[in-house]
Amino acid sequence: MPDLAKDTAAPAPGTGEALLRLEGVTLRFGGVVAVNDVSFEIRRGEILGLIGPNGAGKTSCFNALTGVYQPTSGQVVFDGRPLGRRKRYQINRLGIARTFQNIRLFQNMTARENVLVGADSHHRAGVLNSLLRLPLHRRETAEGNRRADELLELMDLGHRGDDLARNLSYGEQRRLEIARALATRPKLLCLDEPAAGFNPVEKQRLMDLIRRVRDMGNTVLLIEHDMRLVMGVTDRIVVLEFGKKIAEGTPEQIRNDPAVIAAYLGVDDDQLTDEEENL
Amino acid sequence: MPGTSPPSPLEPNRVVPLSTFLNLTFTGLVVGAIYGLFALGYTLVYGVLRLINFAHSEVFMWGSFAAVWMMTLLNARAGSGGPAAVLYLLLALLAAMAVSGAVALLVERVAYRRLREKKSPPLVALISAIGASFMLSEIMGLRDRIAGWLNLDGVLGDYVRPARENTQFVNPLPNATLLDVGGFQVRSTQLIVLVAALAMMIALEQFVRRSRLGRGVRAVSQDAEAAALMGVDQKRVVQLTFLLGGLMAGAAALLYLMHIGVTRYNVGFILGIKAFTAAVLGGIGNIRGALLGGLVLGLAENYGSQLFGSAWKDVVSFLLLVVVLLFRPTGLLGESLGKARA
Amino acid sequence: MSTSTTSTTSPKPERRTLGERWADLPKPVKIVVWLAVALFFYALPLLNPPLLSTPESDFGSVMFTVASYALVALGLNIVLGYAGLLDLGYVGFYAIGAYTVGVFGSLHGSLPFWLLIVLAVCISTASGLLLGAPTLRVRGDYLAIVTLGFGEIIRLVALNSEWLNQSRGIQDIPRPPDITIGGEPVFEVPRLLWDGLTATVDLGNTSAFLEFGLLDGVPYYWLALSVIILVLLGDVLLQDSRVGRAWEATREDEEAAELNGVPTFRYKLLAFAMGAFIGGLSGALFAARQGAINPETFTVQLSMLFLAAVVVGGQGNRWGALVGAAVVAYLPERFREFADFRVVVFGLLLLLLANFRPQGLLPPRRARRAQRAGKRLAELEGTEEGARA
Incomplete structure (x- = not known):
């Protein structure tokens, strides 16, 4: 991988x-x-x-x-x-991960959350783990956040993590799409x-x-x-x-x-x- | 299955005499034609706006009351017959179509226009229409109270009460038996309803296909932007669409009353789901599809109620809706108001 | 394009909103505040505050009604607000929960109360899965009609089925078991009696802890409130997790979510099932409080009121859903002359909100976040855009 x-x-x-x-x-x-x-x-x-x-x-x-x-x-x-x-x-x-010709981000989620959705594709914590905050949830949350940090940094979006996707500039949105796709490994x-x-x-x-x-x-x-x-x-x-x-x-x-x-x-x-x- | 199992409730109905079957088929077609007429409002609006006209059920309900009230106003007597009866029915038809058309335009203006101009997501428009729908139905259900407030109770007494119960429709035409072959009966009212519904639908189809306004409707439903560029006034097309759907629902309401005989403030709810089912079944957005869907639904419902008991009629049509959505969401004839062909 | 929503208001000095200040409070303080709020709500029917109290019906019972609407609204909020599925047949799950308790507690069995609750929840969740599995693949607006039909079918089944006692409904539904010491209540909590703005303790009118009687609605309210608190807790934890993110992504753009590894159908089904779970639970509590149910309780109008609760409050905001439920359930009780007109009034409210404030009275976090960020961006943008050009 x-x-x-x-x-x-x-x-x-x-x-x-x-x-x-x-x-x-x-x-x-x-x-x-x-x-x-x-x-x-x-x-x-x-x-x-x-x-x-x-x-x-x-x-x-x-x-x-x-x-x-x-x-x-x-x-x-x-x-x-x-x-x-x-x-x-x-x-x-x-x-196989992809970006879209016409940008399709989760516009009302933050840049970080967008990347986290991608990172979640390899996570396994479901309802029970999330509800009880079991170790698997905690481990994956930490891992996802670390990965989001890395990818946002890589795409020059480190300072934009907490902004909503739709408030990013056009170029930033394109880069965020790449970050989200990369997050799915x-x-x-x-x-x-x-x-x-x-x-x-x-x-x-x-x-x-x-x-x-x-x-x-x-x-x-x-x-x-x-x-x-x-x-x-x-x-x-x-x-x-x-x-x-x-x-x-x-x-x-x-x-x-x-x-x-x-x-x-x-x-x-x-x-x-x-x-x-x-x- | 063990041989000692109690007799299934289906057992007594297993062998159906041919005459029963024919009767079921005929009344199924009659009811189905009414569904089809009612369904046009869903199909037309969906074809043009890609939205479900949720309040269309109340458009129908208001039309049905207009017909009932017209008969009260004319002081019609059931089965009196003669030329007067025909005139009365035509007046009731006019009243129902006028009121339904007006309510449909009102719904367009109040529930849809602003959202269409704002390009809101479909679910928001749906919620808006749900609000309008419940208002329209409850206002009818509370008409006695409202009349009381306005001190019109004395004048409107016959029209507003009982507000939450069934209201009888007085049909001045006698219901003659035209044909009776070994138990298979054709009654005059049924025949009139069937023929009238088909005639209305053919008229509508010809209108949409041939008239200039109808071409506008087709153009917008095929490609709204291109139509706008070609100078089609979209606002007027949308209004026309609602109006046509409303007129047809008004006609359907009168025919429904002739066939069933009663209405009430929430009659539109279940009937609306069925008409919507008919529209989806035939291919929503497709005018001929609405008729076909209505007829199929009418038959399915009648056969189903014979099999499972008439209490389960509504369940049958609901299941049909689910099955259609699952296996053929574009309906039997496909979704194409644009082409307006089968 | 994407920044078209930015407002052009004149730059104001950055003011911290209440939410931001709250977020900065240390954790122990937050916990204490939460406990105080919870305590206040537990005590509310006993405080009997003059303006809030309902003169024409028992305030405790009204509060129970409010609580059961609130529970339903929380469930529907998961379905509609989080996953973006318009469920117009939510009353169906409510009815299934209520009927399960009625059927197995009174009509065809006499299972113990807590088992009944578990059974009710299981059956309504299962029916949610059963309905959702085939229908959640259809278009969003079609789903609305299918669920509408479902809600009505449940009512019709209850009305037509001999086994479910048809229109007679079910009586003698078991109440929750009392928690007593040797037949005596653990303690009795007195109420306040108000005369203008002065309150006296009314020792003659007490609520027994914990006795589920016929008249006093307060213990049922306590039970429902406890359930609400548990559900809220779960809601908070779930929304801030992989599951919550998957719902949000699915609602935002289903295809993009799918192509980024979110099994959207599975998550929609999950939301639907959780909604059914909570709806069934609420219905079960309702049946236990009423003691008797019949099909006419579970009409489509009730579904509409549930929908109104979530839409009025703000889809996607759990606090909004609670406020909306309180509005929908409480106002008609407080102003009785208004009760018959509530469907009209809330229909009008739905219409107006959809047209003028689709985000509801209390928009969810993300909508407010967007507005704030938009404002900030408007200020920054001038310089940034200039540099780019």
């Missing part, structure tokens, strides 16, 4: 064995095929970027591997086990456009943060529109277009892949940002 204070060195980027594999995943809504027979893997300790133009099926893909949707066919194998028909909270407990952290709405300085800070999270031994899946950010931070990239995988490789390979250039990079950056705004 990866811990923040992990002492084992992270494996060299992109060389670890597969942590998660998509095997021919297809996702169909009525007549629309959102994801079409997509296969790729995420390796332990890497930062994988998932990119593609709008409507390419990135978020659907993402939802399939976090258990929000069941794939119509194909399967997702995580840590050697197929996700199958597991419930969403069970998938989280297996070790994921093996794989999935970030859905974490830099949306950020200015370049904030994006730079976020990139550093993502790297730091990875260097602590986490594996990261990153969906992002901003090409600079993706190229700068990821170890490998998977490109989707119209629900199909059209390329996979290192940022260098992707930059020079004709199919990708045709599909995506041909569009210049300004236009991309415009599209983003229109979301």
Whole structure:
């Protein structure tokens, strides 16, 4: 179980064995095929970027591997086990945590409480333990608080712990979502456009943060529109277009892949940002 | 099961003669059509606002009293017949629809509008409507006291008493037996109720489908924002939706009175749950679904009461609601006021 | 966006609220204050304070009614306030608790009182699980209708079932056993008699400790108050725990909670069952006090009054629920002419509150916290935003 204070060195980027594999995943809504027979893997300790133009099926893909949707066919194998028909909270407990494109914090809980909810996912104290304040409750409360402190500190939110989530600034809310997700002790952290709405300085800070999270031994899946950010931070990239995988490789390979250039990079950056705004 | 077990209460009813079965089916359809008409108010409002119009049950109840009072006002005599009877019934229908429509608009104005403009969460709107619902029903249940306060007891005596008991509806039409085949009977009132309910529903469906106003309703229910951008006046559409639901509930109230004969201040409560069940059963937001749901519920209820005893009729429909919500929450025909098709 | 709720009032010098001052008091002081408050409430029916006392009905009995509403409100507050589930059939659990005591204590058995209470609680909790397991997966507003139906079905079953004595109801329900020494009460507590603002001790009108008689409502009130204190204690401990956080997260955003490892369905079911537990307990106490019950007690109107208690007080705030229950149960007794109109009045109150003050009279901690933090943020924000831009 990866811990923040992990002492084992992270494996060299992109060389670890597969942590998660998509095997021919297809996702169909009525007549629309959102994801079409997509296969790729995420390796332990890497930062994988998932990119593609709008409507390419990135978020659907993402939802399939976090258990929000069941794939119509194909399967997702995580840590050697197929996700199958597991419930969403069970998938989280297996070790997949995520953030949301449109921030979904518990707005009326404090920042600390948000993180504690995440930390609780590995706790076991139920009604009896809580009512009688048995040792298990006390031990877990202490552990949760310690973890919340660490994570808030890591995300530069140390001073905001007692503020309600909805009173945090936009950037702070995004970081709090990451802290909450990390609190569930994921093996794989999935970030859905974490830099949306950020200015370049904030994006730079976020990139550093993502790297730091990875260097602590986490594996990261990153969906992002901003090409600079993706190229700068990821170890490998998977490109989707119209629900199909059209390329996979290192940022260098992707930059020079004709199919990708045709599909995506041909569009210049300004236009991309415009599209983003229109979301 | 040991052979010595006491006879099950189901035993005597196991073999049902065909005529009983047919009677159950026919009255089930009659009651079901009334449920369907009543259910339109739930379906329309849900289609447009995505909210349960909790006070719709009282819209129905007020309509039923309007019909009763109209008959009292006209001094109608039961079964007197003739053209006057038809006129009386039409006047009662008018009164019921007018009062129900007005109460529905009042509910929209008082319980929903402000919350809709504030975009409050659905549970807040529901609580608001629950408050309105209990007020409306209790005001009717306390009408004798209120009349007393206002010193109108002498004038309104016949209308306000007994406030908490059943109030009789005087039906001036004679209830003739039109058909009697080996015990299977079709009575004129039943036939009128069934036909009238179906006619009202067809009229409503055509209105929503073909008229300009109806198109506005469909547009808002499909995509409120797009409709607003296209210049549909949402406030008016919502009002119209409540009004249409209210008018239909008023009509349903009169038909209910013709079929059952009595009403009371809390009649809307159980009937409201049933009409809501009908709406969900057919697919809430779906106009034809409301009819289908009503008919299915009416039949299920009648067959159920034959099986378990009529005291358990309401339990049967409640269980049906739970089962539908569990296994087919979008109903038999799916939820689509937008398409207004089956 | 997320800070749209911040108010723009002019900056005021930071004033510590009562709550903050209270939080800073040392623990022993707090305990003493709590004990004093509890003692005051135990003594309340005997103090018989002039303005508060009910001239037309026995104040002790009224206080018992208030207490039983308060207990119900605490239970419903867990369901509605914490887990965000609108339960309109709460009266069903109340009825199940009452009928269990009636059926096994009088109609079809004569189990000892305390066993009856345990049985009542078990059966109502089980029925909560039974109702919740299939229905808690449906949409929130559908749940309201399903529970509404459930409450009514319970009444109809009682009304139609031969075994439950139909509309005749159940009589001779056992009272709690007296705690006496050789048949004599342990001691007798006198009441105050008020003449204007001067009080005299009325030795002729005493409450026996602890004798559960027919007339004197005070011992029942004591019993109910003790139960309330226990439930409150549990409530406080539970809310500040993994369970309480899971409820809050589920109510805030069910999907986000689920994806962060909260088994939301299980927690909703837990809240529902705990609500049923407390509702059943309250119903059992009610039956024991009344001695007789019939189906007409358990109407949907009662559910509405319970709902009003929680909404009026402030969903999610246990103290609010208690205050709300006191308002709903006490006012009609204090002003008898108002009793028949209480459903109208509280219906109106629900309507007005939903429209103008949905957080209730005493909003929960989180809502107040939000307002305060919002104000503070409004002051800070100018500088911070400026630096960011």
